[in-house]
Amino acid sequence: MSVLSGAAKNSNKERKNKMALIQLKKDVNLTLSTEMALLTGYVARLWTGGGMGAFVITSARDGAHMEGSKHYSGNAVDIRTKAWLKPDGLHKEEVSVFVKSLRARAGAFGLDVHLHPEDDIRLKLRQRPAHLHLEYDPQEGEQLWEFVR
Numbered sequence: 001m002s003v004l005s006g007a008a009k010n011s012n013k014e015r016k017n018k019m020a021l022i023q024l025k026k027d028v029n030l031t032l033s034t035e036m037a038l039l040t041g042y043v044a045r046l047w048t049g050g051g052m053g054a055f056v057i058t059s060a061r062d063g064a065h066m067e068g069s070k071h072y073s074g075n076a077v078d079i080r081t082k083a084w085l086k087p088d089g090l091h092k093e094e095v096s097v098f099v100k101s102l103r104a105r106a107g108a109f110g111l112d113v114h115l116h117p118e119d120d121i122r123l124k125l126r127q128r129p130a131h132l133h134l135e136y137d138p139q140e141g142e143q144l145w146e147f148v149r
């Protein structure tokens, strides 16, 4: 057996022990726009690669959301963060750092990031349970792709 085939065998074994890139809460409707699908994969890779644990989508084009929500057009997903909550119901520092980094990296691609409850301005509108809301909502000058020759 060559060294190479041994390495290949090992990496196959490692792959088997890893979970999927994305985990879906049962009954999630993952019918997303192309833009949101691309961004979701991008964020999932950053989340898992950044040691944030499982990337669990708890809602996409399903569930009850605010009127006018991007969820209804397949342009938003909610990510579970309960593993990162402090006893006061707010997120640990790691999540704030992740969100800040994500905004810096992907804001220019049209990705909006809302952390609940921290980003809920009015207390009575605070969304429970705590979660990370990602949506594709490009503003002027933001773009996810461009055409090239």
Ligand SMILES: [Zn+2]
Pocket: 071, 076, 077, 078, 133, 134
């Ligand atoms: Zn949401």
